[in-house]
Amino acid sequence: MPVISTARSLRLLVFLSSFLLHSFTGLSNDTPRSKNNSKDGAIKTHNRGIGTKVAIICIAVAAVVLFSFFLFKLWQKKKREEQYARLLKLFEEDDELEVELGLRD
Numbered sequence: 001m002p003v004i005s006t007a008r009s010l011r012l013l014v015f016l017s018s019f020l021l022h023s024f025t026g027l028s029n030d031t032p033r034s035k036n037n038s039k040d041g042a043i044k045t046h047n048r049g050i051g052t053k054v055a056i057i058c059i060a061v062a063a064v065v066l067f068s069f070f071l072f073k074l075w076q077k078k079k080r081e082e083q084y085a086r087l088l089k090l091f092e093e094d095d096e097l098e099v100e101l102g103l104r105d
Contacts, residue, residue, distance in 0.1 A: 012065070
């Protein structure tokens with residue numbers, strides 16, 4: 001099961017990073033010049049603003065996903081420790097119980 005979740009997490013990370021790199025390439029200034037410079041400048045500024053917003057949103061979503069994954073693993077570890085403590089308590093020797101049942105004097 002951990003192998004599947006690790007592969008899924010890796011696949012998601014690769015997807016998000018490729019999406020982020022794709023949005024960064026849209027931010028470059030290497031676009032061909034059009035005849036009307038005023039419109040071209042407005043479009044570049046608009047695209048740059050959108051690309052930056054998309055990059056920030058992707059980084060925020062990735063941070064939330066990683067934080068959630070960390071909290072889930074922490075919760076699993078805590079639950080596992082509680083179950084182990086319950087198991088140990090179940091199998092530990094209880095002298096009073098044996099005396100009450102008459103198994104030992």
